[in-house]
Amino acid sequence: MRPIDKIVLHTSYTPEGREHDVDDIDAWHKANGWSGVGYHFVVKIDGTVQVGRPLDKIGAHTKGKNQGSIGVCYIGGMNAQDRKPKDTRTEAQKKALIDLCEGLSLTFGGLTVYGHNEFSTKSCPCFDVKAEFRDVKDPKFTMPLMHEDRVSRKPQ
């Protein structure tokens, strides 16, 4: 396995409520002339986590930061009316993103979670990743914050 120290979160920048999946993104990225989906994981609107590029392969998602990172993309990120950037994450996607980041962080021994917009002028992923995912007291060893008040868990 290649060395990994961070996760970079992205959005597909597709209209709110329109479902897409890893196969769509694979096709779009191939149309760009890439070898296929550039993200390692895709989180659908219903919270389903799909596997994209294998983790041992370097992704194609964040210029200058693909080495050493895992790319995760949630479907949405665009207001359907005016097509402007918008945090469209559903509760299921919020939970799935936290669970996924926590699982990867445990597996790799502490990963820092960033938003694409921390490395680029793009608005992607259209929410403040730092505020939701980073412990300001110890940003180097970061686990996604798992407090109940951050994730509304509906009773089963």
Ligand SMILES: [Zn+2]
């Ligand atoms: Zn992005």
